[in-house]
Amino acid sequence: MIRIAPSILSADFAQLGTEIKKLEAAGADMIHIDVMDGHFVPNLTFGPPVVAALRQFTALTFDVHLMVNNPQDLIAPFARAGADLITVHAETAPHLNRLLQNIKETGSKAAVALNPATPLSMVEEVLTEVDMILVMSVNPGFGGQKFIPSVLDKLARLRHELDKRKLTVDLQVDGGINAATAPQVIAAGANILVAGSAVFGAPDMKAAIAMLRNAE
Ligand SMILES: O=C(CO)[C@H](O)[C@H](O)COP(=O)(O)O
């Protein structure tokens, strides 16, 4: 089962509540919220108060992708704001095992993200601790970037490792997902596709989400 997580990074920021309602009506499986701090990545987006304000618009899973330094300081505030799934970047977390435990203690699901240049070995020892691994297919910071093809081999190696160890862990891919790249990442083993510009830039959001979900 392929799930689609539209990223509100490409939404109209002046109407985020309405945009989330539209995503739900268009068949989104979860809402991907890109949190950027202007330090780990050169862009600045949403904080916990914005997520809390958006919580009233949908019961869909809030998939919060933290692209921030010192993520440990933001786990509890985002969980209180209504995050259902919190993803931290391996590059920002020297005490990754502890951080994942901290996320799970809040009642949220826990995930780790890897930049395109970060090796899979960074998550090898925590695969039993996570609900999801996010493999970035662009360098984080901006929507609308071009998919980095070398990520396909990385996805396939990770899916193989998860299958070999019989681990039920979701494999999410984020960045440059569209009609051309969706079939490739699905073939490589991804089961949750994040898409910002491909959903918000499409004339028909519902058709775009269905197209990505059924891509093969
Ligand atoms: O984490 C992200 C960027 O850092 C975004 O989720 C991602 O880039 C989605 O945008 P698009 O589908 O337009 O590439």
Ligand SMILES: [Fe+2]
């Ligand atoms: Fe993201």
